[in-house]
Amino acid sequence: MINTLFLFKDTRIYTLVLFDNTQYYLNINRSKLCYMSKEISAEENKPSTIKVPVDVDPEATKPLIEALNEFQKKDPAIGKQALESVIAAHGEAPTEATSKSTKISFEEDKQIMADRGYKYKGPGIGFMKEQIKKPNEVATEIVVPQEVQSGSSVESTKSQETLAQLSVTQHNLLLMEQSAAFYSLHYGKDDPIARDFATARQELEDKMREELFQDWAKQSGYTGSPKKAEYPEADKTNADNEEKLSEAVSQAPYTEEDLQKLLEQSKKPENVDEQEAVRQLEETFQPLIIQTNESGDNIVILNASEATARHKEKPSLPKEAQDILRDAHKQEEDSLKEEQDSESRAPKTPEQNRADELRKEIARLAEIGGASPEAVSSDIVRIQIELEKLEKGRRKKHRGWGSIKERVKGLATVGFWEVHQAERLRSSTKEVAKDVGARTEEIQKTTTLNLADALAEAEKIQFALEAAGKKKDKEKTAEDIERLSTIITKDKMEQNNRVIDETLKQAESELLRRLEKYRNEFGERIVTNDEAIAQAMNNLRVELQQLQDGQRETDVHEIQTVLRNIDPKYWRRYVYGGVEAAVWAAGGYLAWTKLATEKAIATGVKVIQPTLPGDINMHNTIWQSAKELLVNHGVVNPTDQEVLQLSNGFADINGIGVKEWSMFGNPMDTIMKQGYLLKVPKVILKTVLSARGL
Amino acid sequence: MTIEEKAKKCGELLAISLLDEEIKKIILEGIGNFTEGDLDRLMFSLEQEDEHLGLTASQLTNFDKEQDKGWDQLVVAQKKKADEIVSDFSRQIEKNVQDKIREEIK
Numbered sequence: 001m002i003n004t005l006f007l008f009k010d011t012r013i014y015t016l017v018l019f020d021n022t023q024y025y026l027n028i029n030r031s032k033l034c035y036m037s038k039e040i041s042a043e044e045n046k047p048s049t050i051k052v053p054v055d056v057d058p059e060a061t062k063p064l065i066e067a068l069n070e071f072q073k074k075d076p077a078i079g080k081q082a083l084e085s086v087i088a089a090h091g092e093a094p095t096e097a098t099s100k101s102t103k104i105s106f107e108e109d110k111q112i113m114a115d116r117g118y119k120y121k122g123p124g125i126g127f128m129k130e131q132i133k134k135p136n137e138v139a140t141e142i143v144v145p146q147e148v149q150s151g152s153s154v155e156s157t158k159s160q161e162t163l164a165q166l167s168v169t170q171h172n173l174l175l176m177e178q179s180a181a182f183y184s185l186h187y188g189k190d191d192p193i194a195r196d197f198a199t200a201r202q203e204l205e206d207k208m209r210e211e212l213f214q215d216w217a218k219q220s221g222y223t224g225s226p227k228k229a230e231y232p233e234a235d236k237t238n239a240d241n242e243e244k245l246s247e248a249v250s251q252a253p254y255t256e257e258d259l260q261k262l263l264e265q266s267k268k269p270e271n272v273d274e275q276e277a278v279r280q281l282e283e284t285f286q287p288l289i290i291q292t293n294e295s296g297d298n299i300v301i302l303n304a305s306e307a308t309a310r311h312k313e314k315p316s317l318p319k320e321a322q323d324i325l326r327d328a329h330k331q332e333e334d335s336l337k338e339e340q341d342s343e344s345r346a347p348k349t350p351e352q353n354r355a356d357e358l359r360k361e362i363a364r365l366a367e368i369g370g371a372s373p374e375a376v377s378s379d380i381v382r383i384q385i386e387l388e389k390l391e392k393g394r395r396k397k398h399r400g401w402g403s404i405k406e407r408v409k410g411l412a413t414v415g416f417w418e419v420h421q422a423e424r425l426r427s428s429t430k431e432v433a434k435d436v437g438a439r440t441e442e443i444q445k446t447t448t449l450n451l452a453d454a455l456a457e458a459e460k461i462q463f464a465l466e467a468a469g470k471k472k473d474k475e476k477t478a479e480d481i482e483r484l485s486t487i488i489t490k491d492k493m494e495q496n497n498r499v500i501d502e503t504l505k506q507a508e509s510e511l512l513r514r515l516e517k518y519r520n521e522f523g524e525r526i527v528t529n530d531e532a533i534a535q536a537m538n539n540l541r542v543e544l545q546q547l548q549d550g551q552r553e554t555d556v557h558e559i560q561t562v563l564r565n566i567d568p569k570y571w572r573r574y575v576y577g578g579v580e581a582a583v584w585a586a587g588g589y590l591a592w593t594k595l596a597t598e599k600a601i602a603t604g605v606k607v608i609q610p611t612l613p614g615d616i617n618m619h620n621t622i623w624q625s626a627k628e629l630l631v632n633h634g635v636v637n638p639t640d641q642e643v644l645q646l647s648n649g650f651a652d653i654n655g656i657g658v659k660e661w662s663m664f665g666n667p668m669d670t671i672m673k674q675g676y677l678l679k680v681p682k683v684i685l686k687t688v689l690s691a692r693g694l
Numbered sequence: 695m696t697i698e699e700k701a702k703k704c705g706e707l708l709a710i711s712l713l714d715e716e717i718k719k720i721i722l723e724g725i726g727n728f729t730e731g732d733l734d735r736l737m738f739s740l741e742q743e744d745e746h747l748g749l750t751a752s753q754l755t756n757f758d759k760e761q762d763k764g765w766d767q768l769v770v771a772q773k774k775k776a777d778e779i780v781s782d783f784s785r786q787i788e789k790n791v792q793d794k795i796r797e798e799i800k
Binding site: 311314315316317318320321322324325326327328329330331332333336492495496499500503504506507510511514515518522525526527528533536539540543544547548550551554555558559579582583585586 | 697698700701702703704705706708709710713717718720721722723724725726727728729730731732733735736739740757760761764765768769771772773775776779780783784786787788790791794795
């Protein structure tokens with residue numbers, strides 16, 4: 001049944017949900033409607049197949065119309081309007097009165113039409129008449145020549161019918177392309193919806209070409225192969241009518257300009273009411289009710305007061321149903337509370353006791369490790385694995401909502417940051433980490449928490465980008481991506497850096513052992529020196545870091561897929577749309593928007609508040625990185641002394657060797673790779689900033 | 695599904711929903727203004743929420759697993775690379791020695 005029909009702010013794409021598992025994507029462009037449907041797999045709950053490719057084929061529209069008919073039985077008023085809107089958008093079949101014609105030539109036909117003010121625009125478009133633009137009227141009118149008007153032959157008239165249909169098809173192609181461009185821009189060219197729209201568009205174009213060819217072949221007597229190259233008129237039409245259908249913009253990936261160009265192509269003048277309704281919609285996100293107008297050939301967007309008035313005309317939910325809903329809610333809520341309480345009151349199970357012991361052991365080991373946590377890291381990791389298994393086992397007993405679900409709690413209405421904070425407080429592992437100090441905390445983080453950190457950071461990046469007016473993936477800079485990468489892989493990198501150090505140590509030891517063996521055997525014939533070994537080790541380090549970079553890239557790619565799923569905008573549009581409408585109906589729409597706005601702002605503010613970074617990636621040199629960091633923190637024209645102070649701090653805290661400053665360390669600053677992860681000497685940074693009064 | 699069944703399901707889903715408590719309160723207090731269509735929309739959204747969370751959860755779990763696996767495999771690859779470099783180095787020494795010996799023989 002119809003659940004909802006929404007117009008989304010920046011796309012003007014409607015989603016009409018008809019069945020529990022089927023969504024229909026509609027693009028009306030303020031006046032004309034085409035649609036696609038997607039069956040939502042019950043198991044995976046994601047778009048899987050296109051059920052209805054486009055609205056020109058009566059067979060293809062059948063499921064939708066059947067669905068609307070079905071709905072009409074339940075809600076005759078809305079059902080009828082929805083059905084009419086779809087039929088209107090689908091386009092009426094050409095009239096049948098075509099067989100009484102008198103034969104005249106096509107040139108005569110064109111002349112007659114020209115006298116009437118119509119101009120032949122070529123195959124696929126037909127005759128068009130320019131009109132004075134008035135409110136409530138479309139700019140152009142497509143005319144299917146009638147026998148009384150044109151007097152053309154049966155064949156010719158039939159051809160014109162085909163052309164008129166093709167005109168509709170071309171318009172639909174444009175709408176499909178707009179949709180493909182939109183989804184491609186916002187969710188990437190590999191987005192399933194973008195791909196489906198693009199595929200459906202291509203299928204429709206192929207079908208249109210086939211029809212054009214058949215029509216042309218019938219007229220010309222051509223019997224060859226229906227290949228594109230053999231039907232020059234179709235290509236010519238496209239070339240002559242770039243404003244109708246652009247070949248250039250069909251090339252993926254799309255650009256914002258392509259999308260704007262596409263949107264402009266079908267833009268029609270709007271009347272004042274429509275403009276006002278769209279303005280309101282775009283400003284408030286308010287769900288507006290979409291219905292056909294009285295003549296059934298256009299879309300009416302009701303404003304808030306009209307929508308409210310019509311809503312009031314419908315019968316309210318029976319009192320009994322209201323009570324059932326409230327009772328069911330109360331019962332479920334109580335049940336959840338009881339479960340949580342019983343968990344907190346219940347005596348600890350042997351597994352829980354064991355988990356407590358393990359946490360204590362981690363804390364003890366961390367204390368023993370002290371300044372060199374590496375010494376106990378393997379023991380801590382081993383215990384953590386056992387601890388994690390125990391905790392996972394316990395989590396399985398929870399009803400419905402696993403720990404990971406908790407991590408994404410509040411995505412749409414609150415934002416991930418708050419969830420993350422809650423998770424930090426909730427996590428027992430984290431509590432242990434807090435107790436044993438910052439350095440061991442890094443070791444004690446489980447992968448789950450690492451990811452939660454990463455996602456929170458990603459969320460912050462997203463808000464930060466949006467705050468800066470950047471909304472599209474392509475506008476995210478390499479630096480943003482690098483930052484995301486660093487966050488996601490931070491702990492893994494730290495662990496792997498230890499592996500790299502250990503591997504290098506072992507490799508060097510093995511080389512020296514072999515060298516010694518060769519020297520014993522071959523004496524002075526061995527000319528290899530320490531420098532050669534150092535060079536081999538340097539090469540190995542570079543190779544190992546390159547392998548690490550490859551893994552980081554993989555992680556970024558994977559997490560971006562997940563991030564797309566937790567895009568708050570997506571949730572707001574596609575998941576919580578019905579809730580939004582329900583809140584509106586409940587009379588709390590202002591509260592909803594206020595709440596959502598406040599929370600978005602709150603999250604945004606957190607993002608843009610200056611904070612001292614934990615790590616940065618080296619840009620060219622330590623010196624330059626230090627200088628840029630100071631500038632980023634508001635230090636205008638940092639002095640050499642200030643940069644030197646911070647650079648020294650960087651070298652010191654990261655154990656970097658700098659020959660000029662007589663600082664020993666590994667690696668040497670001269671062989672450090674671009675993007676090397678540097679811990680920020682926060683104390684020194686604070687000192688420099690304080691001295692500047694920042 | 696009858697309207698009563700839908701109401702019951704909606705109530706249960708709303709209780710476990712991740713929606714802000716304030717939103718839930720608005721819905722519960724304003725339910726008197728609901729039509730059956732509103733109920734349908736609400737139920738659909740709440741079902742979608744549950745399903746989407748399930749999907750996201752499985753993707754996050756999968757990411758965790760794949761990330762662990764990937765970094766474990768990285769360590770193996772790095773060790774292998776180290777072995778290769780050590781072997782290459784040894785081979786180079788042996789080759790140098792052989793060249794020296796050949797020169798001596800000449």
